[in-house]
Amino acid sequence: MISHLSLNNVNTISPSISLQTDENGVEFLIVEHDKLNAALTLHGAHLIHFQKKQQPPVIWLSKTAIFDNKKAIRGGVPICWPWFGPADPSLGENLPAHGIARTSKWTLINTEESDNGVVIKLQLKSSEASLKIWPYEFELKLQITLDSECKLTLTTENKSNKPFIYGGALHTYLNISSPESVKIIGINEKFTNSLKNKRLETGDTTLLIDQAIDSIYKKSNTEIQLKDSQFQRTLTVSNTGNDSEVLWSPWVEGAQAFADMPDNGYQTMFCIESAITQKSGQLVEAGNTHTLTTLIK
Numbered sequence: 001m002i003s004h005l006s007l008n009n010v011n012t013i014s015p016s017i018s019l020q021t022d023e024n025g026v027e028f029l030i031v032e033h034d035k036l037n038a039a040l041t042l043h044g045a046h047l048i049h050f051q052k053k054q055q056p057p058v059i060w061l062s063k064t065a066i067f068d069n070k071k072a073i074r075g076g077v078p079i080c081w082p083w084f085g086p087a088d089p090s091l092g093e094n095l096p097a098h099g100i101a102r103t104s105k106w107t108l109i110n111t112e113e114s115d116n117g118v119v120i121k122l123q124l125k126s127s128e129a130s131l132k133i134w135p136y137e138f139e140l141k142l143q144i145t146l147d148s149e150c151k152l153t154l155t156t157e158n159k160s161n162k163p164f165i166y167g168g169a170l171h172t173y174l175n176i177s178s179p180e181s182v183k184i185i186g187i188n189e190k191f192t193n194s195l196k197n198k199r200l201e202t203g204d205t206t207l208l209i210d211q212a213i214d215s216i217y218k219k220s221n222t223e224i225q226l227k228d229s230q231f232q233r234t235l236t237v238s239n240t241g242n243d244s245e246v247l248w249s250p251w252v253e254g255a256q257a258f259a260d261m262p263d264n265g266y267q268t269m270f271c272i273e274s275a276i277t278q279k280s281g282q283l284v285e286a287g288n289t290h291t292l293t294t295l296i297k
C-alpha cells in the first residue's frame with residue numbers, strides 16, 4: 001500500500017482495519033477494504049493515504065515524510081488547529097506553525113465498516129501541556145468517512161467556562177499526475193497572496209499550476225474542481241464551516257527547501273485546504289461546538 005513504510009501488525013480491529021506500528025513505534029491504522037485502501041496515524045489523527053480500487057491515490061504523501069511521533073507529517077491531511085500559519089505572538093515565542101493538533105497523539109474512539117467503506121472516529125482533549133500553550137479546555141473530535149468519497153469532519157468543543165476563538169485548516173495534499181495536466185475551477189476571484197506580503201488580489205476563477213502558489217481565497221460559494229487530464233479524473237472539494245480556501249504549491253524552490261519532500265515532490269501534489277484564516281477567527285462560546293469539514297469526491 002505505502003511502499004516506503006515497513007509495518008508490523010499489532011492488532012486486527014475489524015475485517016479490513018488493523019493497528020500496525022513501524023520501527024519507531026509510530027501507530028498506523030491501516031484500511032484494506034474491498035473498495036478502498038487507506039492509512040492514518042494516531043500522531044496528529046493524520047490521514048496519509050486514501051485510494052479507491054483501480055484508481056491513482058486521491059491523497060498525496062511525501063516519499064521522504066518523517067514518522068517520529070514528533071514532527072508534522074509531510075502530506076496527507078494535516079489537522080491545523082487552533083491556529084493557521086504562525087502563532088499569534090501574544091501566545092508566546094517559538095510556537096509551532098499551524099498549531100498543536102497535528103503533532104499531538106490522538107485517541108482512537110471507534111471504527112465502523114460496511115460493504116461501502118469505513119468510518120473512523122478519533123479524539124484529542126486539552127492537557128496540562130496544551131494549556132501551557134493555549135489556555136483553553138477543549139475536546140476535538142475527528143470523523144473520517146471513507147467510501148466512494150473522503151470526508152473529514154472536525155468538531156471543536158469549548159470545554160472551558162469562557163469563549164475562545166480558533167483558526168486552522170484541513171490541510172489536504174491532493175495527488176496529481178503533473179502540474180501541466182491540472183486546472184482548478186470554482187475558486188473565488190478575491191484572494192490574499194501570501195507570497196506577496198499578503199497583498200489582496202483579484203484573479204480568475206480558474207487556476208493553472210505553473211509557479212509557486214500560496215494563496216488564501218475568500219470562501220468559494222461553489223465546490224472546487226481539480227481537473228486532471230492525465231489521470232482522466234476530476235476531484236471535487238466541498239467545504240463547510242470554513243471562511244476561506246488555501247491553495248498551495250511550494251513549486252521548485254519550496255520543494256528543495258523541505259527536508260521531508262523530494263525535490264520533484266511539487267510535481268505530484270497540490271493543496272486545497274478548508275481553512276479558517278480570517279483574523280477574527282471562529283468564535284466558540286463556552287460549552288458550544290463548531291464544525292469544520294472537507295469532502296473530496
Ligand code: TA6
Nearest residue numbers: 072085097098194214246248273
Ligand atoms: O497552507 C499553506 C502553508 O501555510 C504554506 O505557507 C506552507 O508553509 C505550507 O502551509 C506548509 O506548512 P508546514 O508548516 O507544514 O511546512
